[in-house]
Amino acid sequence: MSSAAGIAPYSDDQAESARMIRDSAAGYATDVARARALRFTNPGFSKDTFREMGELGWIGLAVPEAAGGSGLGMVELVTLSEELGRGLAPEPVIPATLSALLLAEAGETELLGQLLAGEAVVLTAWQDRAATLKPCLDAAATRRFIPMAAGATHFLVPTEAGLTVVEAAGADLVTEPTNDGGNLGTLRPKTYQSVGQATLGPALDKAALATAAYLLGGMEAAFAMTLAYLNTRQQFGRIIGTFQALQHKAVDVKVQIALTRAAVEQAAAALDAGTTGDAASALVSRAKARASEASMIVGQMCVQLSGGIGYTDDYDVGLYLRKAMTLAPLFGGAALHRARFVQLSPETEDA
Amino acid sequence: MNAIAGTEPEDLNALDDDSFRLVVRRWIEANYPPELRNPPKRLHWEENNPWYFKLAEKGWLCPGWPREYGGLGLGPIKQIIFTEELERWGCARSNDHGIIMLGPLLIRYGSEEQKKYYLPKILSGEHVWCQGYSEPNSGSDLASLRTSAVLDGDEYVVNGQKIWTTLASDANWIFLLVRTDPTAKKQEGISFLLVDMNTPGITVRPIINLEMHDEFCEVFFDNVRVPKANLVGQLNKGWDMAKALLSFERIYLGSPRQSAYALTRLKQLAEKMGVFEDPSFATTYAKLRTDFEDLKALYGRYVEVLKRGQPLGADVSQLKIVQSELFQRITETMMAIAAENAGLMEPMEGNRNLNPAGLYIQARPTTIYGGTSEIQRNIIAKNVLGLPG
Numbered sequence: 001m002s003s004a005a006g007i008a009p010y011s012d013d014q015a016e017s018a019r020m021i022r023d024s025a026a027g028y029a030t031d032v033a034r035a036r037a038l039r040f041t042n043p044g045f046s047k048d049t050f051r052e053m054g055e056l057g058w059i060g061l062a063v064p065e066a067a068g069g070s071g072l073g074m075v076e077l078v079t080l081s082e083e084l085g086r087g088l089a090p091e092p093v094i095p096a097t098l099s100a101l102l103l104a105e106a107g108e109t110e111l112l113g114q115l116l117a118g119e120a121v122v123l124t125a126w127q128d129r130a131a132t133l134k135p136c137l138d139a140a141a142t143r144r145f146i147p148m149a150a151g152a153t154h155f156l157v158p159t160e161a162g163l164t165v166v167e168a169a170g171a172d173l174v175t176e177p178t179n180d181g182g183n184l185g186t187l188r189p190k191t192y193q194s195v196g197q198a199t200l201g202p203a204l205d206k207a208a209l210a211t212a213a214y215l216l217g218g219m220e221a222a223f224a225m226t227l228a229y230l231n232t233r234q235q236f237g238r239i240i241g242t243f244q245a246l247q248h249k250a251v252d253v254k255v256q257i258a259l260t261r262a263a264v265e266q267a268a269a270a271l272d273a274g275t276t277g278d279a280a281s282a283l284v285s286r287a288k289a290r291a292s293e294a295s296m297i298v299g300q301m302c303v304q305l306s307g308g309i310g311y312t313d314d315y316d317v318g319l320y321l322r323k324a325m326t327l328a329p330l331f332g333g334a335a336l337h338r339a340r341f342v343q344l345s346p347e348t349e350d351a
Numbered sequence: 352m353n354a355i356a357g358t359e360p361e362d363l364n365a366l367d368d369d370s371f372r373l374v375v376r377r378w379i380e381a382n383y384p385p386e387l388r389n390p391p392k393r394l395h396w397e398e399n400n401p402w403y404f405k406l407a408e409k410g411w412l413c414p415g416w417p418r419e420y421g422g423l424g425l426g427p428i429k430q431i432i433f434t435e436e437l438e439r440w441g442c443a444r445s446n447d448h449g450i451i452m453l454g455p456l457l458i459r460y461g462s463e464e465q466k467k468y469y470l471p472k473i474l475s476g477e478h479v480w481c482q483g484y485s486e487p488n489s490g491s492d493l494a495s496l497r498t499s500a501v502l503d504g505d506e507y508v509v510n511g512q513k514i515w516t517t518l519a520s521d522a523n524w525i526f527l528l529v530r531t532d533p534t535a536k537k538q539e540g541i542s543f544l545l546v547d548m549n550t551p552g553i554t555v556r557p558i559i560n561l562e563m564h565d566e567f568c569e570v571f572f573d574n575v576r577v578p579k580a581n582l583v584g585q586l587n588k589g590w591d592m593a594k595a596l597l598s599f600e601r602i603y604l605g606s607p608r609q610s611a612y613a614l615t616r617l618k619q620l621a622e623k624m625g626v627f628e629d630p631s632f633a634t635t636y637a638k639l640r641t642d643f644e645d646l647k648a649l650y651g652r653y654v655e656v657l658k659r660g661q662p663l664g665a666d667v668s669q670l671k672i673v674q675s676e677l678f679q680r681i682t683e684t685m686m687a688i689a690a691e692n693a694g695l696m697e698p699m700e701g702n703r704n705l706n707p708a709g710l711y712i713q714a715r716p717t718t719i720y721g722g723t724s725e726i727q728r729n730i731i732a733k734n735v736l737g738l739p740g
Contacts, residue, residue: 005649005666005669006654006655007652007653008652009651227738230738241732242738242739247728247729247736250736251669251731252728254731254735255673258649258666258669259648259649259673262645263648286641290645335634338637338638338640339637341640341641342636342637345644
């Protein structure tokens with residue numbers, strides 16, 4: 001089994017809860033053809049599916065029950081994200097989760113209700129530049145890199161004055177296509193309507209960790225395809241998986257996946273156990289740094305191991321690489337998160 | 352059966368893990384010879400035996416052995432904690448082949464007479480063991496080994512050569528894998544034999560390694576006569592017995608302790624060299640630190656497997672790959688920032704903590720011993736990924 005990497009640091013209840021999430025997401029996790037068909041469409045995902053995901057409680061999975069969510073934890077959210085990544089589901093569940101967490105904290109109820117039901121697509125426009133983890137609070141600043149912005153019904157724009165909402169209809173929005181078949185939006189400022197106060201840091205951390213898990217699911221799926229190929233393709237009269245050079249590359253991919261799983265599940269368990277502040281951010285940074293870097297290494301290597309077919313758009317392995325190209329930098333790439341880890345985390349104990 | 356006179360060791364298994372760690376830590380700190388902390392090279396018997404005897408006297412020499420044989424009967428987690436505490440204090444590794452390898456093998460496969468005779472002599476330090484597995488033409492392909500043992504009356508006659516025999520010059524006994532059936536398939540003609548190093552016909556020749564240390568030896572066997580009673584387990588079943596003990600070795604070699612030690616030394620060296628402001632170093636350092644934490648997280652998942660009493664699968668090999676390759680990268684970074692100091696034989700300014708070249712060289716064999724990184728990858732490819740042979 002390719003995911004072999006010891007035992008997750010989960011309680012029995014968490015492990016059972018994760019198993020149930022996996023079962024409920026199985027349909028989306030295996031339907032790559034669906035994701036393929038939605039590429040480069042407008043808005044790049046299915047609004048009907050987004051609504052179904054809302055009805056399943058997925059957008060509010062980690063939102064407190066009092067605010068209308070499911071009140072589950074990060075263990076469940078990373079498990080769900082992993083399964084969505086396996087199937088390359090393009091629906092912006094993670095960006096929507098970020099918005100839901102912020103709206104819940106701000107005490108907003110109406111738009112949150114629509115978002116949790118999957119009727120509104122609320123995306124948070126938190127950054128004004130590339131390569132940053134620091135939310136922009138300048139109300140006049142242009143907001144950039146909003147994932148799947150073409151499908152938004154509303155944007156959440158954090159400002160000094162508080163969390164504000166702008167309707168997508170009539171907004172000054174430009175979208176650019178991304179390699180995964182989706183899009184990134186640039187939103188120019190106008191007058192925003194404040195809905196309350198919310199702290200972005202912890203919610204952004206949760207979105208970063210969920211994105212790491214999504215990438216993890218994608219890595220596993222791409223690697224499973226690649227292993228199947230290595231076990232069937234013949235050259236020089238032999239199954240190519242018998243060649244040691246290819247075997248060792250495959251093991252290196254497996255090791256990257258194992259390390260990503262260890263980092264992601266450790267962070268999820270710690271956050272659910274009440275770790276907060278710098279310690280939580282350091283764990284998230286490690287997980288996202290590993291996932292961002294590993295997803296590119298794994299994607300590249302799976303293309304290489306698949307040979308010419310791996311370079312065709314018809315073959316699904318390429319979809320995972322193109323997804324990694326788009327998601328690895330979102331909510332912070334490897335270098336940014338490593339630098340933050342060093343800044344936040346205590347040194348190892350002197351030996 | 353406890354061979355050491357004096358106190359019966361307390362039941363440390365009754366303690367919770369944290370209390371156990373503290374008990375072990377306090378005792379080590381109070382009893383470890385200070386001049387032997389963090390030795391730059393592996394110590395010889397005459398240097399480290401005071402510590403061996405101290406552990407023996409306390410009844411802590413063999414934490415993993417059952418209590419009935421004079422061990423502490425610790426479960427796997429407490430054994431790991433015990434090792435971590437030794438490492439934390441910079442305790443020298445003793446001549447431990449009898450403790451780690453032979454003892455557990457005898458307890459599992461040895462006859463009652465063998466257990467009664469050999470185990471107390473390990474506990475008392477009377478027998479110091481070394482391990483005779485590798486041969487000049489049988490390294491990664493160990494099962495091709497050719498040192499032969501031929502029955503002649505009541506004795507086996509052993510001929511051949513072993514190599515990379517750690518601390519053979521300190522040992523007075525050696526346990527051997529020998530070929531007893533040259534006609535069988537290679538794994539099936541191997542037996543496990545115990546040999547007194549003072550038997551005529553044995554020659555030990557130390558090999559100087561890259562550390563300029565004589566830790567390894569060659570051991571030559573020229574018509575060495577070994578009593579038939581020194582065979583452990585069944586004839587021609589030696590390979591299976593030796594293999595059965597490898598999974599604990601693989602998690603031991605995958606433990607983050609070497610990387611932890613090196614990372615701390617890297618930090619000290621970086622401070623000394625004033626490179627923390629260098630952005631290229633900062634990037635490398637951040638990568639090493641996050642890689643180290645990820646290794647610890649992965650290691651923890653395998654410890655959990657042990658904690659639940661489940662068997663470790665072949666995938667535990669990846670821990671050894673990650674650990675040894677990280678250890679090497681840390682020491683390579685030390686060499687890069689040490690500049691001219693990287694060429695020095697001895698630690699910088701006589702400070703053992705600033706020893707870039709020494710650690711760099713010590714890291715080299717970790718991807719070779721215990722199954723090379725390439726062999727570990729072969730194991731994972733076949734037994735975990737299911738790729739065809």
